[in-house]
Amino acid sequence: RLYVRGGSGGMGLPRLGGQGGDGGDVYVVASKDMTLKRIKDKYPQKRFVAGSGENSSVKALKGQRGKDCSILAPVGITVTTDDGRVIGDLNAPGESVKVAKGGSGGSFHSFFNPNKAKPKHIRLDLKLIADMGLVGFPNAGKSSLLTALSNATPQIASYAFTTLKPEIGKLMYKDHKQISVADLPGLIEGAHLNKGMGHKFLKHVERTKQLLFVVDVGGFQLASKTPFRSAFEAVQLLTKELELYKEELVSKPSLLVVNKMDLPDAEEKLAELKIQLQSPEEFCSLLDDDMIPKDYINFKQILPVSALTGFGIEHLKNSIRQSLDEEWFPVPIRKKDLNSSIFSAASMAFSVQTHPLNMNQKTSSGPALVVH
Numbered sequence: 001r002l003y004v005r006g007g008s009g010g011m012g013l014p015r016l017g018g019q020g021g022d023g024g025d026v027y028v029v030a031s032k033d034m035t036l037k038r039i040k041d042k043y044p045q046k047r048f049v050a051g052s053g054e055n056s057s058v059k060a061l062k063g064q065r066g067k068d069c070s071i072l073a074p075v076g077i078t079v080t081t082d083d084g085r086v087i088g089d090l091n092a093p094g095e096s097v098k099v100a101k102g103g104s105g106g107s108f109h110s111f112f113n114p115n116k117a118k119p120k121h122i123r124l125d126l127k128l129i130a131d132m133g134l135v136g137f138p139n140a141g142k143s144s145l146l147t148a149l150s151n152a153t154p155q156i157a158s159y160a161f162t163t164l165k166p167e168i169g170k171l172m173y174k175d176h177k178q179i180s181v182a183d184l185p186g187l188i189e190g191a192h193l194n195k196g197m198g199h200k201f202l203k204h205v206e207r208t209k210q211l212l213f214v215v216d217v218g219g220f221q222l223a224s225k226t227p228f229r230s231a232f233e234a235v236q237l238l239t240k241e242l243e244l245y246k247e248e249l250v251s252k253p254s255l256l257v258v259n260k261m262d263l264p265d266a267e268e269k270l271a272e273l274k275i276q277l278q279s280p281e282e283f284c285s286l287l288d289d290d291m292i293p294k295d296y297i298n299f300k301q302i303l304p305v306s307a308l309t310g311f312g313i314e315h316l317k318n319s320i321r322q323s324l325d326e327e328w329f330p331v332p333i334r335k336k337d338l339n340s341s342i343f344s345a346a347s348m349a350f351s352v353q354t355h356p357l358n359m360n361q362k363t364s365s366g367p368a369l370v371v372h
């Protein structure tokens with residue numbers, strides 16, 4: 001919610017019939033690099049006022065117009081008045097909408113008195129394409145999963161948003177609740193650099209409430225020339241791609257679906273993946289530096305399934321619903337903060353010790369310290 005006001009008009013000059021400049025207008029302009037969070041960070045006071053028109057003077061009978069003010073906003077935004085009336089939709093970079101008009105300069109008609117523009121509040125809302133977005137490398141089984149999930153009423157419709165059309169499936173529940181899931185094209189390494197479907201894909205990820213990461217339990221290899229990636233590596237690479245595109249994508253609530261549990265050795269591989277995800281910093285140290293994300297995603301749940309046999313699908317469907325019903329603000333595990341939080345947690349633990357001799361005894365037999 002933003003405060004906006006056009007600039008005030010400039011004074012007219014009755015003696016010579018001079019006209020004051022009009023106040024500038026306020027616009028919201030779509031920019032591909034903006035996010036709602038960036039608006040908040042950049043303009044914490046959330047006030048946007050355009051420049052005032054100049055007074056008429058002997059040197060310049062017609063006062064200059066005030067400067068317009070542009071609020072940069074993300075693409076895919078709806079601008080509304082405070083009471084919900086739509087002022088405009090911005091669907092492509094560079095599109096703009098006027099949200100506040102400047103006051104007119106004083107002139108003969110207004111007895112040379114300028115107009116002050118009225119302040120108002122507007123709202124910016126990012127349009128969502130679906131509740132959940134499937135994120136995974138090609139062949140992880142995203143489309144199969146969506147078909148399995150929405151089998152009961154296989155409503156799979158194309159969502160015409162841009163040239164690229166993510167499929168939207170509707171999950172139906174017994175109490176008639178519906179949840180939409182977007183099947184997005186497979187992400188590839190380097191997508192943030194616009195490789196493959198690149199930005200087109202990532203733009204859609206932004207417009208879902210929560211994310212469903214899908215990995216193949218056995219890992220994957222896209223082509224014979226590209227390296228093999230384990231399921232753990234797939235998770236980190238997906239995180240890295242999202243983070244490099246827009247860091248805040250990584251803090252969306254996320255579930256991890258481990259697919260293809262019907263394959264041989266799937267149970268062992270799942271167990272290994274769970275261990276790796278418990279201490280990602282340890283296992284990430286074995287990866288190339290450019291594969292390591294800044295933040296590790298704190299998945300709400302890890303859900304093993306087989307889209308092929310239907311194993312785990314009902315549970316997944318319920319978990320999706322539960323996840324959307326809850327208000328949950330995920331805190332990604334930050335590598336840098338991790339040491340300091342272990343340190344501060346450890347110092348807290350130490351500070352409750354009354355006798356230094358008890359310390360070792362207590363830390364070795366006490367409950368394990370879990371750092372989320």
Ligand SMILES: Nc1nc2c(ncn2[C@@H]2O[C@H](COP(=O)(O)OP(=O)(O)OP(=O)(O)O)[C@@H](O)[C@H]2O)c(=O)[nH]1
Nearest residue numbers: 137138139140141142143144185186260306307308
């Ligand atoms: N064994 C096994 N194969 C699966 C499973 N789920 C999907 N597959 C197979 O994996 C391949 C890829 O499945 P898709 O659903 O097309 O994968 P996708 O993630 O949508 O792929 P893209 O659209 O290219 O990103 C297909 O041959 C599926 O039959 C599963 O649970 N078990």
Ligand SMILES: [Mg+2]
Nearest residue numbers: 142143185186
């Ligand atoms: Mg697919």
